[in-house]
Amino acid sequence: MLILLPPSEGKAAPSRGKALDLASLSSPALTDARSAVLDALVALSAADVDAAAATLGLGATQTDLAARNATLRTAPTARAEAIYTGVLYDALDLASLDAAARRRLGRVAVTSSVFGIVRPADRIPSYRLSGDVTLPGLGSVAGHWRTHLGPAVVEAVGTGLLVDLRSGTYAAFWRPSGPVAARTVTVRVLHEHQGRRKVVSHFNKATKGRIVRAVLADGGTPRTPGAFATQLRDLGWDVEEGAAGARGTELDVVVRDL
Numbered sequence: 001m002l003i004l005l006p007p008s009e010g011k012a013a014p015s016r017g018k019a020l021d022l023a024s025l026s027s028p029a030l031t032d033a034r035s036a037v038l039d040a041l042v043a044l045s046a047a048d049v050d051a052a053a054a055t056l057g058l059g060a061t062q063t064d065l066a067a068r069n070a071t072l073r074t075a076p077t078a079r080a081e082a083i084y085t086g087v088l089y090d091a092l093d094l095a096s097l098d099a100a101a102r103r104r105l106g107r108v109a110v111t112s113s114v115f116g117i118v119r120p121a122d123r124i125p126s127y128r129l130s131g132d133v134t135l136p137g138l139g140s141v142a143g144h145w146r147t148h149l150g151p152a153v154v155e156a157v158g159t160g161l162l163v164d165l166r167s168g169t170y171a172a173f174w175r176p177s178g179p180v181a182a183r184t185v186t187v188r189v190l191h192e193h194q195g196r197r198k199v200v201s202h203f204n205k206a207t208k209g210r211i212v213r214a215v216l217a218d219g220g221t222p223r224t225p226g227a228f229a230t231q232l233r234d235l236g237w238d239v240e241e242g243a244a245g246a247r248g249t250e251l252d253v254v255v256r257d258l
Contacts, residue, residue: 001221002156003163003212004117005110006170008086013068013126017076020125026109027156030116033148037114038072040138041129045069056133065128072114072125080110081120087202091209094120101216108212109156111170113141116149117156131169145173154180161185161223163215164248165208176247184248185225187211192256207255211237225249 022031022038045052045066052066053059068075081094094105109117113129134140153162153174162176162184176184189204190197214235222228229241229251242250 001107001160003108005165006167007110007112008084008089010085011083011126012085014076014078017078019074020077025122026119027117027152030152034115036138040135041069042072044136056128057130069127072127075125077123077125079120080118080122080124083124083126084110087205088209091206092213097216104216111166111173116145116152142172149174161228181247185228186248186250187253188250189253189255192254207253
């Protein structure tokens with residue numbers, strides 16, 4: 001099983017730690033593609049921090065985040081599980097998992113605008129780059145990863161189930177097809193109130209974090225979308241399974257309390 005998460009926009013910045021070593025990261029076939037993004041992002045941020053902030057979609061009070069990008073190759077690193085923050089990662093709370101669940105962290109990967117995908121144990125610096133940015137010298141970040149990411153994800157999934165929890169921006173980096181799609185499940189969280197259902201962004205993220213935490217703690221290894229739906233039901237969620245499509249099977253997790 002591979003659980004593919006979106007990144008967080010906000011990230012913790014380690015105060016100390018060794019510098020980035022691209023060769024040490026998982027999915028080493030992505031090294032050249034990662035280096036290309038780093039080169040473009042560092043060059044942009046080092047040349048003119050105000051222009052970099054504008055390109056990155058940052059506000060006037062966030063130029064420090066653009067400046068931080070200029071030092072990515074030498075900045076302190078930490079495990080990716082400590083870098084990504086925000087609603088989903090707060091609910092997931094990987095650091096507090098018991099020893100058995102932590103041994104299953106190899107089932108998790110995070111989509112990254114800079115690194116393609118990273119595993120929780122990969123040491124990376126704090127960076128700021130959204131998936132919808134176009135970088136001078138590189139082009140569209142999403143387009144760059146559409147060219148390079150697929151084989152790495154397919155290798156990471158192997159013959160197991162892909163649980164794709166990415167948001168739309170990061171789903172555009174790579175979309176499952178063929179045999180992998182038949183083993184792919186996506187999850188949509190719907191809030192039901194007075195008979196009406198809608199997606200609530202904050203609660204969608206928090207629920208996905210809780211789902212991943214529960215799945216890691218449970219330890220089951222479902223190999224089909226239907227088996228994953230059964231696992232979630234056994235863990236207490238109200239799950240509705242959609243029909244299989246060209247890019248996988250969609251599950252709706254219906255929640256009634258915010």
